[in-house]
Amino acid sequence: MKNMHTNGNNGSQTTPIIEISDLKVHYGDKSALNGISFDVYKNEILGIIGPAQSGKTTLLKVINRTLEFTSQTSIEGSVKLDGVDISTIGDVYGLRRRIGMVLPLPVGLPLSIYDNVAFAPRTAGVRAKSELNEIVERCLQQAALWDEVKDRLDTLGTKLSGGQQQRLTIARALSHQPEILCLDEFSIAVDPVTTMRIEDVLDTLRTEMTILLVTNLVQQAKRLADRTAFMLNGDLVEIDTTDVIFSDNPANQATYDYVNGNFG
Amino acid sequence: MNSLMTHPNPRQKFVLQGIALVILGAVFFPVWNVLKKTHVSDVPISSVARVPDPLSNLFNDLYFFLSISFLAILLGVTCAFYLQEWLPETNWVRRLVENQVSILSGIPSLLYGLLAVLIFLPYSGVIQKIETVSSDGNVGAASLKATVFQGDTTLFYAMLLTFVILVMPRVIKTTQAALRSVPMPIRESAYALGASRSQVLMKHVVPIAFPLILAGGCRAMSCAFATAALFIGVCIWSHAPQSGQMTGGFVLFLGGSLILSILSSFLIERYSPVPTRNT
Numbered sequence: 001m002k003n004m005h006t007n008g009n010n011g012s013q014t015t016p017i018i019e020i021s022d023l024k025v026h027y028g029d030k031s032a033l034n035g036i037s038f039d040v041y042k043n044e045i046l047g048i049i050g051p052a053q054s055g056k057t058t059l060l061k062v063i064n065r066t067l068e069f070t071s072q073t074s075i076e077g078s079v080k081l082d083g084v085d086i087s088t089i090g091d092v093y094g095l096r097r098r099i100g101m102v103l104p105l106p107v108g109l110p111l112s113i114y115d116n117v118a119f120a121p122r123t124a125g126v127r128a129k130s131e132l133n134e135i136v137e138r139c140l141q142q143a144a145l146w147d148e149v150k151d152r153l154d155t156l157g158t159k160l161s162g163g164q165q166q167r168l169t170i171a172r173a174l175s176h177q178p179e180i181l182c183l184d185e186f187s188i189a190v191d192p193v194t195t196m197r198i199e200d201v202l203d204t205l206r207t208e209m210t211i212l213l214v215t216n217l218v219q220q221a222k223r224l225a226d227r228t229a230f231m232l233n234g235d236l237v238e239i240d241t242t243d244v245i246f247s248d249n250p251a252n253q254a255t256y257d258y259v260n261g262n263f264g
Numbered sequence: 265m266n267s268l269m270t271h272p273n274p275r276q277k278f279v280l281q282g283i284a285l286v287i288l289g290a291v292f293f294p295v296w297n298v299l300k301k302t303h304v305s306d307v308p309i310s311s312v313a314r315v316p317d318p319l320s321n322l323f324n325d326l327y328f329f330l331s332i333s334f335l336a337i338l339l340g341v342t343c344a345f346y347l348q349e350w351l352p353e354t355n356w357v358r359r360l361v362e363n364q365v366s367i368l369s370g371i372p373s374l375l376y377g378l379l380a381v382l383i384f385l386p387y388s389g390v391i392q393k394i395e396t397v398s399s400d401g402n403v404g405a406a407s408l409k410a411t412v413f414q415g416d417t418t419l420f421y422a423m424l425l426t427f428v429i430l431v432m433p434r435v436i437k438t439t440q441a442a443l444r445s446v447p448m449p450i451r452e453s454a455y456a457l458g459a460s461r462s463q464v465l466m467k468h469v470v471p472i473a474f475p476l477i478l479a480g481g482c483r484a485m486s487c488a489f490a491t492a493a494l495f496i497g498v499c500i501w502s503h504a505p506q507s508g509q510m511t512g513g514f515v516l517f518l519g520g521s522l523i524l525s526i527l528s529s530f531l532i533e534r535y536s537p538v539p540t541r542n543t
Binding site: 064066069071072093094096097099100101103105107109110111119120123124169172173175176 | 468471
């Protein structure tokens with residue numbers, strides 16, 4: 001339905017894993033997304049930037065179908081994951097396991113560190129202790145948290161500091177080996193040093209999965225993303241390679257203003 | 265989409281509450297009719313006062329009382345879970361029930377006690393039984409109790425009914441509030457990990473909300489106990505207790521009420537979820 005874009009940095013990013021076409025979302029009478037269309041390619045980092053109220057979080061919630069818990073919402077248009085419309089997927093829990101989600105503020109589930117990470121594999125039916133141990137260690141190492149918590153895996157996850165909790169939520173999101181990782185402004189509650197550590201983690205993950213990085217820090221998108229989308233008031237203003245978006249002449253003047261801090 | 269139930273404006277909300285009030289009125293009107301026809305001589309306080317010695321078989325009584333309370337609380341909690349977790353906010357049954365519940369839970373428990381003594385007891389047919397048994401003269405407390413509680417289930421139902429309408433609205437209201445107090449991000453992140461609704465409910469929502477649900481149950485029970493204590497007290501003071509045996513029941517219920525209310529305050533103080541910074 002869409003032409004194969006070759007916007008990605010290299011040729012491997014031409015297979016769309018998510019195809020969004022004419023997506024409209026309303027909260028009651030208020031419109032949050034007014035018909036946006038774009039593709040996300042396999043194994044790319046797509047940065048999504050834009051001011052508050054531009055529909056970034058809503059977009060992520062549509063993709064993993066957690067928007068269904070918000071009342072009085074209506075969704076039009078289609079979101080396809082590997083060519084399958086997600087609204088027709090019967091096993092919504094399976095769908096959510098294919099998509100990791102990291103929320104803006106760290107939400108430690110009221111469980112121990114170990115159980116936080118082992119929660120998703122357990123719900124997916126993994127029971128063997130050795131397998132769980134392995135998953136927990138791998139995910140905590142991937143999230144650069146293993147060295148700090150390896151001696152106290154049975155303390156409550158909510159007792160960790162903000163930055164550690166955010167890395168714990170990343171470890172948790174990785175625990176079910178998602179194909180797509182959605183990060184929703186993960187660096188809000190995290191100090192710059194930790195942010196850099198998490199960015200390094202994301203950099204190493206880019207070969208394994210597709211990452212949707214919603215961020216308020218435009219420089220973060222510049223550092224990490226292969227392509228960047230700029231959203232404003234529920235519209236997709238522009239999507240292009242990060243180099244173009246951050247160059248002196250992106251297609252849209254608003255993009256240039258936002259990226260260069262001249263906005264509003 | 266833009267119907268009455270999904271987006272009620274203030275006027276429509278007013279209409280909904282009006283309907284709720286009318287339904288409540290329709291239920292209470294027959295009750296009022298019965299009440300009007302009740303003569304003071306029918307009021308069985310004297311008979312209640314003559315039910316002998318509730319302490320003679322303390323544990324049986326406690327067992328009886330607690331099992332009724334347990335049933336009423338269980339019913340209330342189940343209703344609240346169904347309303348809060350299964351019915352969408354826009355469901356009209358949920359709106360109507362919530363309106364009713366908030367009206368019912370605001371009525372002082374004393375009025376429910378009066379309802380029980382003035383309506384349920386005289387019309388449950390149990391009083392006559394007590395009267396006949398007591399008129400025999402020296403009937404042992406044990407045999408009387410056996411007749412009342414085991415031979416006839418009407419008193420059980422009268423008590424159950426009172427408990428249900430006294431305790432249930434309060435329990436529904438507090439349980440719903442407890443479930444609502446579980447931070448939304450916790451549910452969202454659990455769902456995002458692929459957990460099913462029952463897994464989210466059993467592993468996250470219930471463990472967090474449980475102390476507050478318990479506190480709500482305790483508070484409702486405390487109201488019920490206090491009302492029971494009051495009526496037992498009135499019986500004692502108005503009928504010069506020769507035996508003094510009712511005092512035991514009075515102390516039992518009053519103490520129980522106090523302990524339960526302190527327990528519920530403690531639970532609320534200790535286990536209320538800290539408001540999260542997230543929206």
